[in-house]
Amino acid sequence: MSRRFTSADVNPSILEDRTVAVIGYGNQGRSQALNLRDSGASVVIGNRDDEYRDIARADGMEVLDIADAAARGDIVMVILPDEVQPGVYREHIEPAIREGSALTFAHGYDVHFGLIEPRADLDVLLIAPKMIGDGVRRRYESGEGFVSVVAAHRDVSGNGLATAVALAAAIGSGQRGIWETTFEEETVTDLYGEQIGGAAMLGALMASFETLTEAGYDPEVVSLELFASGELVEVQRAAYEIGVLGQLSYHSPASRYGQLSRVPRVSPPEIKETMKAVLGQIRDGSFARELAEVESGDYTRIDELRERYAQHPVFRTERGLRSAMGLDGRQS
Numbered sequence: 001m002s003r004r005f006t007s008a009d010v011n012p013s014i015l016e017d018r019t020v021a022v023i024g025y026g027n028q029g030r031s032q033a034l035n036l037r038d039s040g041a042s043v044v045i046g047n048r049d050d051e052y053r054d055i056a057r058a059d060g061m062e063v064l065d066i067a068d069a070a071a072r073g074d075i076v077m078v079i080l081p082d083e084v085q086p087g088v089y090r091e092h093i094e095p096a097i098r099e100g101s102a103l104t105f106a107h108g109y110d111v112h113f114g115l116i117e118p119r120a121d122l123d124v125l126l127i128a129p130k131m132i133g134d135g136v137r138r139r140y141e142s143g144e145g146f147v148s149v150v151a152a153h154r155d156v157s158g159n160g161l162a163t164a165v166a167l168a169a170a171i172g173s174g175q176r177g178i179w180e181t182t183f184e185e186e187t188v189t190d191l192y193g194e195q196i197g198g199a200a201m202l203g204a205l206m207a208s209f210e211t212l213t214e215a216g217y218d219p220e221v222v223s224l225e226l227f228a229s230g231e232l233v234e235v236q237r238a239a240y241e242i243g244v245l246g247q248l249s250y251h252s253p254a255s256r257y258g259q260l261s262r263v264p265r266v267s268p269p270e271i272k273e274t275m276k277a278v279l280g281q282i283r284d285g286s287f288a289r290e291l292a293e294v295e296s297g298d299y300t301r302i303d304e305l306r307e308r309y310a311q312h313p314v315f316r317t318e319r320g321l322r323s324a325m326g327l328d329g330r331q332s
Contacts (some may be wrong), residue, residue, distance in 0.1 A: 002179050002180045002181060003179070003180040004177050004178065004179055004180075005150075005165045005168075005169075005177070005179075005180070006169075006174055006175065006177060006178065007169050007174030007175065007246055009165060009178075010162075010165060010166045010169045010174065011162050011166060013059070014159065014162050014163055014166040015040075015041050015075075015163075015167070015170065016295070018041075018042070018074040018075055019042045019043075019044060019072050019073050019074050019075070019290075020036055020041050020042065020043050020044075020073060020074070020075045020077060020167075021043075021044050021045075021046055021069040021072055021073025021075065021076045021077065022036070022043060022044070022045050022046070022069075022072055022077045022079060023045075023046040023047070023066055023069060023070065023076060023077065023078045023079060023080060023088070023093065024046075024047060024052075024079040024080040025045055025047045025052040025053065025055060025056045025061075025063075026052060026079070026080075026081075026133070027132070027133025027134060028079050028106055029045075029047075029052075029080075029133075030052075030056070030059070030077035030133070030135040030137070031133045031134070031137035031140075031171075032077070032079060032106075032129070032136060032138035032171045033045060033056075033061065034059065034077070034137060034140075035136065035137065035140045035170065035171040035172050036167070036170050036171060038140070039169075039170040039171070039229070040170075040236075041170055043061065043062075044061070044062045044063075044064055044069050044072050044073065045061045045062065045063045045064065045069060046063075046064055046065065046066040046067075046068070046069025046070060046073075046092075047063060047066065047069075047162040047197075048065075048066065056125050062257065066092040066093065067086060067092045067093070067095065067096040068094065068096070070093045070096040070097045071096040071097070071098065073097070073098075073101060074098075074101055074102065075101065075102045075104060075163065075167070076093060076097055076101055076102070076103050077105075077106070077127070077167070078103070078104065078105050079102045079106045081132065082107060082109045082110055082156050083295050085105075085110045085115070085116060086110055086116050088117045088139070089116050089118075094118075094119060097119075097122065099122075100120045100121060100122070100156070100157065101122055101123070102123040102125055102157070102160065102163050103118050103122045103123065103124050103125070104124075104125040104126065104127055104167065104185075105124075105126055105127075105128075106126075106127060106128055106129070107126075107128055107173065107187070107190065108126055108128070108151070108153075108182075108183035108184065108186045108187040108190075109187050109190075109191075109288075111124065111153060111183050112183045112187040113187075113285060114182050116256045118154070120154075120156075121156060122154070123152070123154060123155055123156050123157050123159075123160040123163065124152075124153040124154040124160075125147070125150070125151065125152055125153065125160055125161075125163060125164040125167075125229035126150055126151040126152075126153065126164065126181070126183055126186060126297065127148060127150050127167045127168050128148060128149050128150070128166055128181075128190075129146055129147075129168075129171065129172075129173065130146065130147050130148060130150045131146040131147075131179075136171065136172060139142075139172060140171070140172035143175075144175075145172050145173060145174070145175035145176040146172055146173060146176055147173055147176045147177050147178070147179065148168040148171070148173035148178050148179075148180070149178070149180070149181040149186055150164035150165055150167075150168050150178055150179070150180060151164065151180065151181050151182050151183055151185075151186065152164060153182070153183045161180070164243070165178055168259065181328070188279070188282050188283055191282045191287065192278065192282055195282070195287075196275055196278060202225050202309070205226060205227060205314060206309075206312055206314055208222075208226055209222055209223065209226060209313065209317075210313075210314075212311065219313060219314075219317045219322055220317060220320070222317075223314060223317045223318055223321055224321065226314075228318055228322075228325075229322045230315075233248075235247060238250055246319065248260075259319045315319065
């Protein structure tokens with residue numbers, strides 16, 4: 001079992017007199033920077049001259065060019081999209097970051113797959129909130145908190161892990177817990193969750209819609225039952241609050257028995273072979289190479305796939321339902 005840390009495990013002096021340079025002020029960067037500042041850390045922002053730089057200034061942050069921020073930081077937190085990190089690191093961060101500083105990432109992808117090779121004199125750390133950017137800020141402000149995972153890929157100073165734990169606590173994970181991991185483990189499990197959990201949800205949704213509508217049931221009623229009513233959101237909320245099996249207590253006996261007794265039918269043993277194949281492609285770098293090809297094509301492949309699925313009857317029905325429910329002005 002991995003080690004779990006809380007605020008009680010934080011060395012209170014570990015961030016004192018150290019400047020934290022947050023590189024990137026998007027959803028995660030902004031939330032983490034604000035939380036760090038509100039926790040008493042000295043924070044500067046490194047961002048190019050764009051709308052996010054304006055937002056940072058409006059938030060009262062000191063904003064610098066990326067290289068200048070990297071030079072100021074005793075801790076340099078890279079919170080940028082994976083695809084832009086290698087170029088930004090090579091061009092702006094590596095030439096500027098001071099010897100002996102701590103370099104941190106919010107996702108292990110680029111380091112694990114060798115797209116970034118940090119200098120040997122730097123602590124290389126991971127602080128990965130298991131929460132969307134908006135939730136990182138909102139749960140910090142409410143005191144609810146969220147979990148993070150941390151890792152010390154390279155600990156030159158001898159205080160690398162302690163620094164990662166302190167940063168994770170300062171952004172809001174000290175109450176819920178901070179789990180130790182590795183760059184490989186965080187990267188592989190994160191990608192797997194997206195490719196199996198997300199893909200399985202989409203596939204099951206489309207297949208279920210086809211099955212029911214082909215049997216003669218009304219497409220709108222089917223869509224409302226499967227997802228469009230918002231009930232599924234409340235089920236997931238209950239699963240988080242009282243546990244996946246615990247939330248079954250909110251369901252009728254017919255629902256509880258139907259769900260539990262049909263698990264082997266909808267998840268037959270052979271499905272694990274598909275899961276193992278997906279895992280294998282993540283671990284051996286095949287997916288990273290495939291993604292690099294998609295990136296070289298300006299991500300048009302993603303738009304093509306989205307447009308293909310957008311033509312499926314379930315999503316055409318969804319658009320009509322969202323309009324009827326007054327949600328047509330929101331992203332769909």
